[in-house]
Amino acid sequence: MTQVDVRTPVPARKASPDKRRSRRSATLVVGCVLAGLIALLALVSLIWLPYATDDTSGGRLAGPGGGHLLGTDKLGRDLFTQVMTGSRIAVEAGLGSVLIAAGLGITLGVLAAFAQGWLDDTVSAFLDILIAFPTLLLAMLIVAARSATLGSAVLAIGLAQSAVVARLVRILVKRVLAQDYITAARTSGTSWSRTVVAHVLPNIWPTLVVNLALQFGLAVLAEAGLSYLGLGAPPPNASWGRMLQEAQATFTTAPVGALAPGILLVLLVIGVNLIADGLRDTLDPATRKRRA
Amino acid sequence: MTLLDVRGLTVRTTDGRTLVDDLSFSLARGERLGLIGESGSGKSLTTLAVLGLLPDGMTATGGIELAGTQIVGAPEKRLTAVRGRDAAVVFQEPLTALDPLMRVGRQIAEPLRRRTGLKGAELARAVAFALEQVRLPDPERIARAFPHEISGGQRQRVALAMALACDPKLLIADEPTTALDVSVQAEMLELIDTLVREREMAVLFVSHDLAVVAKVTDRALVLKDGRAVEKGEVRSLVGAPREDYTKALVASARRLESALDLRSTR
Numbered sequence: 001m002t003q004v005d006v007r008t009p010v011p012a013r014k015a016s017p018d019k020r021r022s023r024r025s026a027t028l029v030v031g032c033v034l035a036g037l038i039a040l041l042a043l044v045s046l047i048w049l050p051y052a053t054d055d056t057s058g059g060r061l062a063g064p065g066g067g068h069l070l071g072t073d074k075l076g077r078d079l080f081t082q083v084m085t086g087s088r089i090a091v092e093a094g095l096g097s098v099l100i101a102a103g104l105g106i107t108l109g110v111l112a113a114f115a116q117g118w119l120d121d122t123v124s125a126f127l128d129i130l131i132a133f134p135t136l137l138l139a140m141l142i143v144a145a146r147s148a149t150l151g152s153a154v155l156a157i158g159l160a161q162s163a164v165v166a167r168l169v170r171i172l173v174k175r176v177l178a179q180d181y182i183t184a185a186r187t188s189g190t191s192w193s194r195t196v197v198a199h200v201l202p203n204i205w206p207t208l209v210v211n212l213a214l215q216f217g218l219a220v221l222a223e224a225g226l227s228y229l230g231l232g233a234p235p236p237n238a239s240w241g242r243m244l245q246e247a248q249a250t251f252t253t254a255p256v257g258a259l260a261p262g263i264l265l266v267l268l269v270i271g272v273n274l275i276a277d278g279l280r281d282t283l284d285p286a287t288r289k290r291r292a
Numbered sequence: 293m294t295l296l297d298v299r300g301l302t303v304r305t306t307d308g309r310t311l312v313d314d315l316s317f318s319l320a321r322g323e324r325l326g327l328i329g330e331s332g333s334g335k336s337l338t339t340l341a342v343l344g345l346l347p348d349g350m351t352a353t354g355g356i357e358l359a360g361t362q363i364v365g366a367p368e369k370r371l372t373a374v375r376g377r378d379a380a381v382v383f384q385e386p387l388t389a390l391d392p393l394m395r396v397g398r399q400i401a402e403p404l405r406r407r408t409g410l411k412g413a414e415l416a417r418a419v420a421f422a423l424e425q426v427r428l429p430d431p432e433r434i435a436r437a438f439p440h441e442i443s444g445g446q447r448q449r450v451a452l453a454m455a456l457a458c459d460p461k462l463l464i465a466d467e468p469t470t471a472l473d474v475s476v477q478a479e480m481l482e483l484i485d486t487l488v489r490e491r492e493m494a495v496l497f498v499s500h501d502l503a504v505v506a507k508v509t510d511r512a513l514v515l516k517d518g519r520a521v522e523k524g525e526v527r528s529l530v531g532a533p534r535e536d537y538t539k540a541l542v543a544s545a546r547r548l549e550s551a552l553d554l555r556s557t558r
């Protein structure tokens with residue numbers, strides 16, 4: 001799941017940069033629209049919901065229309081309300097996990113890149129083991145230690161992803177550290193900490209940010225998976241995963257309950273992947289708009 | 293007064309290869325020394341060792357004293373203080389020696405700010421002045437450009453401006469013209485020569501090309517497989533090379549020069 005797309009320092013471009021950029025930015029725009037739609041649902045859910053999350057006044061399994069845009073579930077709760085809270089949970093899960101993964105992963109990765117000899121080997125082995133460790137098992141351990149909340153799920157996903165990010169960052173930083181401009185900066189008396197901030201991080205950023213966007217999508221999927229298994233946000237917070245699980249039994253008679261969260265989940269994941277794809281070239285310095 | 297004193301410098305890899313072997317030379321303030329040898333003879337490693345910047349997995353033994361600081365075994369903090377202030381480097385490949393994601397002006401501003409403490413508009417003026425010093429036209433535009441937006445010759449001038457921004461006592465030029473077009477090479481050599489003369493800087497000039505070294509320095513050291521095989525006045529090295537290796541270097545420089553002469557008279 002880690003696509004290591006390591007930038008060469010000076011990417012040679014065959015296709016006309018302008019054409020490439022416009023096609024890329026189209027990807028970016030579509031991605032932003034899809035992800036933005038769900039982000040909007042999530043934001044609105046913070047200030048307004050059609051019904052209260054525990055309002056069971058609608059008829060059981062009512063179809064779309066009437067007072068309920070998407071109908072109701074088997075307890076008579078409004079499905080659109082649930083889809084909206086689900087959007088919020090999905091966005092929170094994605095952001096939270098990526099924040100943990102980025103914070104921990106970048107720090108660990110940079111430190112690991114500077115490690116040498118046996119320490120380097122130990123750190124790499126440790127990261128590989130952490131990556132092989134199933135997220136589900138980690139989530140179950142954390143839920144056992146704490147409780148089944150969105151926070152536990154995000155913590156588990158974030159921790160699992162930070163190992164992936166750390167391994168990527170370690171490789172990227174090592175690659176940048178071997179570049180001449182790092183030696184050049186060092187020969188002019190730039191300290192290590194300054195070198196990392198001014199030269200290393202900006203140069204790994206384009207690749208890293210694309211990977212973080214992909215991790216966001218993966219985190220959303222992982223959270224849906226965990227709450228499908230009951231390891232995510234507890235009721236009455238309707239995560240998309242929980243909605244899918246609850247609508248499973250009645251799928252043939254009332255498909256909307258499963259279709260709605262399923263479609264939104266796919267749209268969000270496709271959206272962030274398109275964004276990642278669009279960012280890949282937009283952040284490329286050689287194709288970036290000439291401002292000189 | 294001695295600025296750089298290298299005594300028995302030996303560079304070894306962890307797997308036991310000796311890349312620089314018992315090398316000794318010294319350089320007074322304002323003096324110029326050439327370091328000649330074919331590719332892979334250990335020239336670049338010698339210059340990196342002088343600044344305590346050997347690649348991972350290599351260790352230096354022997355003595356290197358730069359402006360009164362013992363480099364071998366010195367803690368990182370002391371080395372950081374020495375770098376730039378006492379010696380700065382211009383590298384062979386100007387494209388890779390500049391950060392591709394940082395505007396050229398900021399890359400020069402960095403060492404300038406450290407040395408002078410200037411900020412804001414004053415720093416920007418100092419950057420423009422530094423670019424003017426290396427004869428770059430339209431310094432404001434160049435300062436705003438990314439490295440890939442300027443030509444190879446311009447990049448090497450930027451790299452030179454970066455090295456000079458620290459106002460070092462010693463300028464180390466590691467094959468500064470090798471990556472440049474022949475038409476730009478002569479200009480670059482002349483620029484280095486002039487700027488260094490104005491500043492009374494010492495120069496350690498590294499090249500595989502005897503003809504290039506002869507244009508800049510008076511004394512030279514011939515390096516082969518990490519060992520010094522001959523040293524002396526460039527003039528006498530060229531006129532009466534004693535070692536076979538030096539003879540070969542002289543001959544290849546001759547061949548090249550005559551080939552170039554032939555072409556220019558045609």
Ligand SMILES: Nc1ncnc2c1ncn2[C@@H]1O[C@H](COP(=O)(O)OP(=O)(O)O)[C@@H](O)[C@H]1O
Nearest residue numbers: 305311329330331332333334335336337338347
């Ligand atoms: N990072 C490195 N790791 C291992 N060997 C190296 C490294 N850098 C240089 N060498 C070896 O050290 C020798 C001298 O290299 P160098 O000083 O770069 O030569 P020159 O600058 O004279 O062309 C070469 O044989 C080269 O293969």
Ligand SMILES: [Mg+2]
Nearest residue numbers: 335336466467
């Ligand atoms: Mg070299």
